[in-house]
Amino acid sequence: MGLPIARIELADEVQIRGCNAYSRLALPEQPTLFLEFHGSAAGTREQVETFAAISAEEGGGQVEWATRPEDRTKLWQARHDAYWAARALKPGTDLIATDVCVPISALAACVAETKQDIERLSLLAPIVGHVGDGNFHVMPLIDPADMEERKRVQEFLDRLVERALRMEGTCTGEHGVGQGKIGYLAEEHGLGVDVMIAIKKALDPLNILNPGKIFALP
Structure with missing residues (x-):
């Protein structure tokens, strides 16, 4: 329009x-x-x-x-x-902030399926998003001492990324890969990660630039 x-x-x-x-x-x-x-x-x-x-x-x-x-x-x-x-919705819990990004044509379906997962797994997880570019954030609130809840949250996070990739999106919108999405990066880019690692080693042979982030280098 x-x-x-x-x-x-x-x-x-x-x-x-x-x-x-x-x-x-x-x-x-x-x-x-x-x-x-x-x-x-x-x-x-x-x-x-x-x-x-x-x-x-x-x-x-x-x-x-x-x-x-x-x-x-x-x-x-x-x-x-x-x-x-969001933190104030359940005082005393930890908040995990994550995000994914999908093509705008797939955004509504991605959010709807994500909401279904939140309900199925009995999680408290508000959603906000910069939806003009297909990016949305989910913030599960979790009791760190509740191991069963931690498992449900991890299942939710894994399914969130799988859904975004299935819809031709990316595992992260703006939060970056950091440590928590290293495995997802390999799932998304496959052998392309080897190329990224080669560039990283060439430019940072001592691995002193933000070590432990993005790539799980030995």
């Missing part, structure tokens, strides 16, 4: 519940998109109206439009504080 959207962010109903409590909002507890439009007053109004019409055709809910700077700031600050809002 050629509709210029400056920002588009997703928060699922669990994350919205956390944002309402942490940021003192009163949003309906349902999956919600936060959007930002740039331009003149008339131009942005037309953009919002076009988006609202598309949303209505696709079964979307009510579109609320904030024009005052203080109202916009409050909403975006709530989105920026999503991590802290």
Whole structure:
């Protein structure tokens, strides 16, 4: 449709519940998109109206439009504080922040299947996402002393990556590989990882640059 959207962010109903409590909002507890439009007053109004019409055709809910700077700031600050809002949903637990990225055409299906896994495994795992580029984050809250829950979370993480790769996406959107996704990197790129390791060894023969990250070098 050629509709210029400056920002588009997703928060699922669990994350919205956390944002309402942490940021003192009163949003309906349902999956919600936060959007930002740039331009003149008339131009942005037309953009919002076009988006609202598309949303209505696709079964979307009510579109609320904030024009005052203080109202916009409050909403975006709530989105920026999503991590802290998620942690507050279950005090005393650890939060594992992970993400994947898929083509936008596969995004809705990927999120829907991820939600089904969360429910099946009885996890508390809010979802937020920079969905304009197909990237979304899941933040399972976990009791570190509960070994059975830790196993369920690991199963969830493995299935999340498998799903993203099956949908022609990537194992990480913006968090990077670090240590936790070394195995997933090999699954995604296969022998291409050997090429990456060769370059790493050529440029860093002593393995002193961020050792232990991205590649499991001996």
